[in-house]
Amino acid sequence: MSRTIMVGLDGSSESRAAAEWAAREAKLRSLPVRLVHVREPVPDPLAQAPLLGAETQQHWSEQIPRESAEGLRSRHPGVDVTTVHVEGRPADVLVGAAEDADLLVLGSRGMSGVGGFLVGSVGQAVVARTDVPVVLVREGEQATDEHGMDPAGIPSAATSFRPVLLGLDTRSPDDTVIAFAFEEAARRGTALRVVHGWNPPPYNIYGLSDGVSLYDELTQKNAEELSDVLRPWRHKYPAVEVSEEACAGGAASELAKASREASLVVVGRRIRRSPFGAHIGSVTHAVLHHATAPVVVVAHE
Structure with missing residues (x-):
């Protein structure tokens, strides 16, 4: 697999912030971005429910990365963005998918009222298990956050x-x-x-x-x-x-x-x-x- 910056995407605001950060980093490194959308298998009884049927699941699993990729391409011209859908346990899938990546970028929900990360179980498991550098990006991260102050x-x-x-x-x-x-x-x-x-x-x-x-x-x-x-x-x-x-x-x-x-x-x-x-x-x-x-x-x- 060619060199890439990989992003774990689940549609949350923190994972979207991670994707934005990855696109900016990709421009600095002249590398493509690959959005990995992981869908956990739904137990059979729930999968038969009207709101959780196979068609609904497929719709969301395709729509989330597609819309995210389109937004990244429009905001970061010149950055090559691709998507992939994988079913399985998120930590296992991300560790495996990142083996050939330069970076794996994940979102992390900021603590309400207190500066900092609230690192979830998936993020901690991935950090502990992968040999690839892992970046944790907090919710609400913006390009201006990386820069100094204007006059x-x-x-x-x-x-x-x-x-x-x-x-x-x-x-x-x-x-x-x-x-x-x-x-x-x-x-x-x-x-x-x-x-x-x-x-x-x-x-x-x-x-x-x-x-x-x-x-x-x-x-x-x-x-x-x-x-x-x-x-x-x-x-x-x-x-x-x-x-x-x-x-x-x-x-x-x-x-x-x-x-x-x-x-x-x-x-x-x-x-x-x-x-x-x-x-x-x-x-x-x-x-x-x-x-x-x-x-x-x-x-x-």
């Missing part, structure tokens, strides 16, 4: 992209995750903001040694480790402006706060071949639920 202080697609935000663990940095973040920043012509959160030890670290507190020593050490990890990437992407932040405290909370000024948040997920099921990690799980910008989870060994 009047209003978000505008005419302004430059907001920075890409990368959550990085210096203890186990992965080239796949870092490269993804640098590439996204380069495509957008914007800066990359890298946040590394570290937890102070559970004992008093404010005592002085030679006039310097242990806290200050740990702060400096973490900042140096972050710079060491990023140094070769700065040379590889000289056009990308990079800011580094080694923050004392939970990485998830720092990333959630920083996401308010980001166009995209990039986090990693270690692939675990475990008989007890897949996991996405505590930091990534928290970021998915509380970030206010689209979040991409990049799987890595």
Whole structure:
């Protein structure tokens, strides 16, 4: 299969937001978009009901992706949009369909009154099981949300992209995750903001040694480790402006706060071949639920 950006589509407002984001990303990457509409099998007794008969099911399964594709083509000229209908369990179908895709994009319902994601069971299952980068886009996501403010202080697609935000663990940095973040920043012509959160030890670290507190020593050490990890990437992407932040405290909370000024948040997920099921990690799980910008989870060994 040729390279593509795949979108899980179910007709909801959040999945339509995901499709819009995918079309904008497709234009940046010069790739086509493939809308995958998954229809779960209806139990026989319900399938015989007048409003849930085979003809009605077929009508909706065809109408939703067709209308979505037509809308994307009109709003994003030049982006090739195709559709496919598949019957089965959504998580299973999406994981299988995304194997040859560059990205899988899913919608995620925003929490009412609180900035952030409410990630459903399908989204979490897909993120945990697929090796393809998965983007979660919140309901109501618009092109202007990715950009800065115009002179009047209003978000505008005419302004430059907001920075890409990368959550990085210096203890186990992965080239796949870092490269993804640098590439996204380069495509957008914007800066990359890298946040590394570290937890102070559970004992008093404010005592002085030679006039310097242990806290200050740990702060400096973490900042140096972050710079060491990023140094070769700065040379590889000289056009990308990079800011580094080694923050004392939970990485998830720092990333959630920083996401308010980001166009995209990039986090990693270690692939675990475990008989007890897949996991996405505590930091990534928290970021998915509380970030206010689209979040991409990049799987890595």
